[in-house]
Amino acid sequence: HxxxxxxxxxxxxxxxxxxxxxxxxxxxxxxxxxxxxxxxxxxxxxxxxxxxxxxxxxxxxxxxxxxxxxxxxxKGKRGSSIRTRDDRIDVPMVPAEVVEDTTGAGDAFRGGYYAGLHRGMSARDSLFLGAAVASFVVERQGPQTNIPTFDQAWERALASGAGGE
Structure with missing residues (x-):
């Protein structure tokens, strides 16, 4: 590394x-x-x-x-946050329909967060997108059995408060 x-x-x-x-x-x-x-x-x-x-x-x-x-x-059920020297952004957890298995939730979160940044989204919306992707992954057994499309994840992120900057 x-x-x-x-x-x-x-x-x-x-x-x-x-x-x-x-x-x-x-x-x-x-x-x-x-x-x-x-x-x-x-x-x-x-x-x-x-x-x-x-x-x-x-x-x-x-x-x-x-x-x-x-x-x-x-922070699991407490959401996620970004801290820089000048700012702090906190977002809530994006709720899953059901929680079956949390394996891979962190990896899914990071993938969604990176996807948001890559698409030019704000840090806040990227946090929401990461949380939304993770919310899909925990709904099924296994870390790669319920990976959403971008549109599915973004729709869930919007329903949880993304896009309101």
Whole structure:
């Protein structure tokens, strides 16, 4: 991971770091801190946030902005947020029709978030889109059994408050 990030950084590319569950066994304080220094965006869920704060000896999520420009936090039923040095955006969870299996919800969220940014959407709407994609994925057993189209996900995101900036 580090070598790829260093090469991409050298080419002027944006680095989005999502340590995922590997944070608990692959990274240590030194390697995690170095990877954050190379990164622009850091994705964390609640458990990963606790470990990141421990590795960096910091106490608050916003403290991680000493390393990255953008912190994206996924908070399950409490929604998600983006923090930068100047701003904080919180969006609620996009409700699923039913929750069968949460496996892959975080990956689905990130995929939707990236799709929104790629389409030129605001950070807020990209959070909503990510949450909407995740809401579809949790409705079926298995992480790839209910992947929505863009239009399906965006319709659900709009129904939950996206697009109202």
């Amino acid at each position: 580090m070598r790829v990030a260093e090469e991409a950084r050298g080419r002027g590319k944006q680095i989005c770091f999502d340590p995922g569950q590997e944070l608990h066994y692959k990274w240590d304080s030194d390697t995690f801190t170095r990877m954050m220094e190379l990164s622009d965006v850091l994705f964390l869920n609640h458990a990963e946030l606790r470990r990141a704060l421990k590795y960096t000896r910091m106490t608050k999520p916003r403290d991680l902005l000493e390393y990255v420009d953008t912190l994206v936090l996924t």
